[in-house]
Amino acid sequence: MPKLADRDARHTQIMExxxxxxxxxxxxxxxxxxxxxxxxxSLRLVQYYFQTKEKLLLAALDHLAERKRERIAARVNAATDPDDPRTVIEAVLIEALPSDEDSRTFHLVYTAYAVLAAADPALAVRPFLQAPDAMERFLTDQLQRAQRNRALDARVAPQTEATLLLAMSAGLGTSVLLGQRTTDDATAVIRYHLDRLALQHSPT
Known part of the structure; x- marks a missing residue:
């Protein structure tokens, strides 16, 4: 039986x-x-860890979801003020763009999995495809924090706006993936929308 550290390393190697x-x-x-x-x-090693192609794909879903969470957390933590809602929201939306090979792969694979999940309910319940709901709740919380800090108009509906932000980010990501616009162009659109929303940086 392989050691746990070896199993984890092999698992990651196969997922990547x-x-x-x-x-x-x-x-x-x-x-x-x-x-x-x-x-x-060896093929036998992949079969040892995952037994079937379905289990291999499901494991890849979880792996990709975790990797995306890590990238978002890293971008937020590297922001100028990781506790400021405007800074956090902007970082999350920009991280969703396919700006490098890793995020480009994420977009391609996510879209392909989403198509499969439409026909296979077993895939639709995986954490990977539940992530948008979690992100919507996260952005809603950030917008509510901004309102409490008087950095966002109280008339804005946080949950509805969070839905709009995610839809905008997803659409921009697809347009970058297809070469319709650059990452810089998409980033400018995101910042323009946040400015138009009058989402300010919270007072320090």
Missing amino acids: ALLRVAGSQGLHAVTMRSVAAEANV
Whole structure:
């Protein structure tokens, strides 16, 4: 039986290989054999850890969701004022854009999984596809904090605005992915909208 540390390392190695295959060739190209070849491990090892392709895909969903959470947390923590709602909201929305190879892969794989989940209820209940609901609650909380800090008009409906912000960010992300606009252009649109919303930085 492999040691826990070895199991974790192998698990991550296989997950990252799956994402590379899905990101470069599409989710339809993901098989246990193609993932094993990309990870430079034996097919038997992939089968040992995941048994079936379905379990492999479900594990990849969870892995991708966790990696996205880590990227968002890192961007927020690196912000000038990680406790300021405007700073946090802007960081979260910009992180959602496909600005590098990692986030581009996220968008490609997420979209492909979303299409599969529409036809397979088993995928729709995974944390990966529940993440938008959690993000909506998070943004709603940040907008409510801004209102309490008098940095946002009290007439704004936080939950509705959070929904709009996520929809805008997702649409911009797709347009960047398709080459319709650059990441800088999309970032400017996000900042323009937050300015138009009159979402201010909270007083210190």
